[in-house]
Amino acid sequence: MSSLPVRGAARPLPGGSRTSRASRFAVVVCFLVALIDGYDTLMLSFVAPLVSREWGMPPGAFGKVFAMSFAGAVVGAVAVGAAADRFGRRRLLLGSIAVAGGFILLSAGASSPEQLMAWRFLSGIGLGGAIPTISALAAEHAHPERRSATVSRMFLGFPIGAVAGGAITAALMQQVGWRGIFVGGGTLALALLPLVFAMSEPGHEPANDPARGSASPSPVRHPLAEVVADGRAVGTAMIATAAFMILLVSYFLLSWTPSVLAMNGMSPQRSALAGVMLNVGGVAGAFAMSFVVARRSPFGPVAICLALGALLVPLFGLHVVDSVVGREMGGELVAFCLVFAIGLLVIGGQMNIPALCVHYYPASVRATGVGLSMSIGRVGSIVGPLVGGMLMSAQLSWSRLFMLAAIPALVAAAALGWVARSRPADRSGG
Structure with a gap:
């Protein structure tokens, strides 16, 4: 009895239109998440002068806010990446986006540099955790022979979001102020939640995965x-x-x-x-x-x-x-x-x-x-x-x-x- 080789894919290969549509939808959603991450990264660079001027921060002092954002992303990438592999990637992606969007919105109401650093650290955990999760999800929804290419193209959302988001921020920040920019970023992030919820999440087939080099089961x-x-x-x-x-x-x-x-x-x-x-x-x-x-x-x-x-x-x-x-x-x-x-x-x-x-x-x-x-x-x-x-x-x-x-x-x-x-x-x- 013959069957198509799945080679690590956890769903049927694209052949049924429903599966193909669901896969394309999932990759597009992952692209949009990367877009938001890129936008958020450059957004902070654009609003830094406005925040520093409002709070009278000396030159270079805003670097601590950048550092806390990056530190949160480091924590999120490791912790959420590992948790997603154990407890489900779509579930952890929903949590990551909710955390990121919520704390970006809270950043708009920050009343001191210390409070802004705290909110940026926590939003960094959310966005940092989203990146490994969308990479894995995009890979699982891709055709096995185009897995790396699909992830590469999906991740283009990051620089595109940085460039496009930077242009939008530069055009609007004088009208809405830095707090309005954070409100917009958080709202965009939370708007992705229904799309992520509508995604399908394929399961794993570790026994068949080619990266293991063997079809035999391995210990958990x-x-x-x-x-x-x-x-x-x-x-x-x-x-x-x-x-x-x-x-x-x-x-x-x-x-x-x-x-x-x-x-x-x-x-x-x-x-x-x-x-x-x-x-x-x-x-x-x-x-x-x-x-x-x-x-x-x-x-x-x-x-x-x-x-x-x-x-x-x-x-x-x-x-x-x-x-x-x-x-x-x-x-x-x-x-x-x-x-x-x-x-x-x-x-x-x-x-x-x-x-x-x-x-x-x-x-x-x-x-x-x-x-x-x-x-x-x-x-x-x-x-x-x-x-x-x-x-x-x-x-x-x-x-x-x-x-x-x-x-x-x-x-x-x-x-x-x-x-x-x-x-x-x-x-x-x-």
Whole structure:
């Protein structure tokens, strides 16, 4: 008696229109959740000057609010990711969005920096926990041969939400104030609850999952123990190292590239576009890479992109910042082209972190795997701007500064290259 191979999918393969529609609906909802997370991240950056001015906060003091948001996201990614694998992903996603939306709304009524930090920490737990959960849900609703590609495209909601949400916030914050911006963000998050409730949640079939390498049952373990079981400990360490390094260099570039260009003769208005170009390049890179990872393991392609991006970063410092900007005809065009290319390769690689984890881990612990890597990556996103500030204070030459900035990308490429070489026969996660 023959049957279609499910290869880790917990529902029939798309063939029935009802299943196909339900799967597409679930992926779209996951995309919308990522969109809200991206919007919330950049929303805080836009309202920071208004909040600081109202409360008379000294320059730099708002950094504690950013830090608490990131810290909450780290806690949420690990704790909710593991809980989702044990108690149900849709259920935990509902809870995460309710917590995020509720505390974003409470942020609108904050009366002191300390209260705002508390609400942002708690809303960060909700949004941080949503990311590994939607990654696992999108993977389970995808066709087994397009799993990594589906997660990559779903996660494009984050940068799109950041760019679009930033534009909306910039247009409205003078009319509604920073409190109105928080009200809007919380309302949008809570509006997703009925959509998440309407999603179907496929169950697990761990015995058939290709990432286990065997069709035989395995003993029940805690999700955090499962991610390092069956020979995955070194691979997990390599993925975590890569996530930390990728987000470190990504947030270094996003934080300091506009400032460096402005210091070297580019107008403040045009240098601010550099951050936009990095994000636009990242979206384009992640989207283009989704077609590649649809046909093979994502580790090799992402490692190659990071290695190429690492070569462009010092080139930017050597030829653009030191000698091109403001000094040669077409210098700004060259600068923007290099910035776009770096975003394409480095930021685009960063956006594939959830797809890497979805490919690597069994269905039963995908949310835990994504949560662990993303939480460690979030630490890198905090360290990156701080390291950049220290290097800027050391008054290094621009060429040396960007040469040092390329090292984390090379380390990440090497780590993912190791995983790719250690799993040469694996073609299952696409």
